[in-house]
Amino acid sequence: MATEDTIAAIATPKGVGGIGIIRVSGAKAEEICHLLFRPGKDAGPLKNRYLYHGTIISPETDKGIDEVLISLMRKPHSYTGEDTLEINCHGGPLILETVLNEVIKAGARPALPGEFTRRAFMNNRIDLSQAEAIIDLISVKTDKGLNLALSHLRGDLSKKIGRLRESLIEILAHLETAIDFTDDDIEPVPYAEISGKIENSTQNIREILSTYREGKLYRDGLNVLITGKPNVGKSSLLNRLLGEKRAIVTSVPGTTRDFIEEAINIRGMPVNFIDTAGIRDVNAVVEKEGIGLVWEKAESADIIIVLLDGSAKLAGEDLEVIEGNRGRKIALVVNKSDLPAKLKNRELEKILPCITPLWISAKYGRGMDELKEKIYVLACDNDDDFGSDIVLTNLRHKLALEKSAELLAQAGDTIKKDLSPELPALDIRESLDCLGEIVGITTDEDILNEIFSKFCIGK
Ligand SMILES: Nc1nc2c(ncn2[C@@H]2O[C@H](COP(=O)(O)OP(=O)(O)OP(=O)(O)O)[C@@H](O)[C@H]2O)c(=O)[nH]1
Numbered sequence: 001m002a003t004e005d006t007i008a009a010i011a012t013p014k015g016v017g018g019i020g021i022i023r024v025s026g027a028k029a030e031e032i033c034h035l036l037f038r039p040g041k042d043a044g045p046l047k048n049r050y051l052y053h054g055t056i057i058s059p060e061t062d063k064g065i066d067e068v069l070i071s072l073m074r075k076p077h078s079y080t081g082e083d084t085l086e087i088n089c090h091g092g093p094l095i096l097e098t099v100l101n102e103v104i105k106a107g108a109r110p111a112l113p114g115e116f117t118r119r120a121f122m123n124n125r126i127d128l129s130q131a132e133a134i135i136d137l138i139s140v141k142t143d144k145g146l147n148l149a150l151s152h153l154r155g156d157l158s159k160k161i162g163r164l165r166e167s168l169i170e171i172l173a174h175l176e177t178a179i180d181f182t183d184d185d186i187e188p189v190p191y192a193e194i195s196g197k198i199e200n201s202t203q204n205i206r207e208i209l210s211t212y213r214e215g216k217l218y219r220d221g222l223n224v225l226i227t228g229k230p231n232v233g234k235s236s237l238l239n240r241l242l243g244e245k246r247a248i249v250t251s252v253p254g255t256t257r258d259f260i261e262e263a264i265n266i267r268g269m270p271v272n273f274i275d276t277a278g279i280r281d282v283n284a285v286v287e288k289e290g291i292g293l294v295w296e297k298a299e300s301a302d303i304i305i306v307l308l309d310g311s312a313k314l315a316g317e318d319l320e321v322i323e324g325n326r327g328r329k330i331a332l333v334v335n336k337s338d339l340p341a342k343l344k345n346r347e348l349e350k351i352l353p354c355i356t357p358l359w360i361s362a363k364y365g366r367g368m369d370e371l372k373e374k375i376y377v378l379a380c381d382n383d384d385d386f387g388s389d390i391v392l393t394n395l396r397h398k399l400a401l402e403k404s405a406e407l408l409a410q411a412g413d414t415i416k417k418d419l420s421p422e423l424p425a426l427d428i429r430e431s432l433d434c435l436g437e438i439v440g441i442t443t444d445e446d447i448l449n450e451i452f453s454k455f456c457i458g459k
Pocket residue numbers: 228229230231232233234235236237248249250251252253254255256257276277278279335336337338339360361362363364
């Protein structure tokens with residue numbers, strides 16, 4: 001990819017806003033600034049990283065297009081590491097398009113998606129895992145997710161990968177000494193010691209890998225399906241959890257036909273609750289179709305809330321819901337605790353011995369905190385790894401680490417068999433490359449293209 005040309009794009013979202021920003025990066029940024037910008041008063045030579053008020057003009061007509069604030073950030077102290085010009089225009093789409101056109105006529109070309117960040121990566125302002133953290137930062141949904149993205153952007157993961165790479169390089173150096181060993185050379189490090197170091201590094205990689213499930217939960221969240229026979233209060237529960245009347249609630253069984261879903265934040269996890277059609281035997285085509293979809297959706301849900309009506313006796317339809325979800329991650333919830341109970345915990349224990357039911361009242365909001373806590377605990381799965389300092393959030397990183405650990409384990413096995421040092425050295429070199437892929441030291445052009453294509457234009 002050529003980086004000597006100058007790129008430009010509108011960096012703010014489409015539509016009308018208070019201000020809209022045009023970003024220009026590359027060798028011609030300053031020249032373009034001089035061509036198009038007329039300062040409000042004679043400010044002398046433009047200083048680095050100062051904000052100037054003035055007008056953007058069309059050089060052909062010498063007429064003003066917009067009153068703006070501009071700043072010049074000369075290399076290397078800019079986001080991309082190149083000379084960068086930022087023009088703060090009024091936030092109208094036509095103004096922004098017109099100014100961008102002038103910038104392009106003056107010598108820039110439209111930027112590709114993610115091209116500014118790609119240049120920051122190419123100019124070593126950030127590594128690849130930090131570039132990916134920027135995508136996460138833009139799309140993050142909760143505070144916890146934000147903290148994870150910021151930690152990656154700060155380079156916490158990069159540092160950890162850097163330390164792992166150093167230890168592999170050290171192991172490789174020991175092996176190379178063994179390969180080149182001649183009688184009068186320095187004594188090679190014993191195999192047992194190398195083997196111990198390999199095991200240590202493999203363990204360190206596995207520790208990082210074990211945080212992926214947590215990272216994915218905080219980044220992407222989880223789906224919780226609310227299911228039960230008609231009229232148990234599924235839609236009432238959804239509304240209560242969301243704190244708004246999102247789904248229709250009536251006393252008529254079979255009210256909900258389609259999925260209604262909305263996410264809330266539970267301890268930093270985006271949890272998407274899905275209200276569904278009540279399960280029962282019906283002939284009505286639309287309702288039947290809705291019920292069929294519930295079973296399909298249950299397959300991919302992370303947690304199933306099996307909702308029962310505590311003010312009614314257990315019915316065949318309840319059993320159908322319980323049996324249909326057996327083996328899945330279930331939260332057993334009994335609604336209408338405000339009414340006299342006709343359902344006994346003892347009955348439920350017989351059917352689902354290991355699951356404690358939670359009694360709630362969706363109508364009066366009772367038991368909502370306990371339910372959220374239950375969902376959180378089920379999501380975490382009593383995982384001891386939750387809460388570690390580095391949390392893996394990206395599938396690409398996970399796959400690279402898995403491959404790296406696999407190759408290391410293979411190298412360890414070969415060493416134990418006392419085979420020639422060339423073989424484990426080869427595996428360790430490959431394992432090192434896998435780690436390098438994460439931070440972008442050894443990453444294919446195709447992978448880079450794919451990563452940066454996920455960005456929006458202007459970022
Ligand atoms: N007393 C009491 N009534 C409730 C409670 N939750 C829901 N209801 C009532 O139960 C009836 C059915 O509620 P919905 O939320 O529509 O039930 P649903 O499970 O979504 O029903 P379908 O969409 O038909 O499957 C309504 O009249 C609600 O007001 C509760 O906690 N206590």
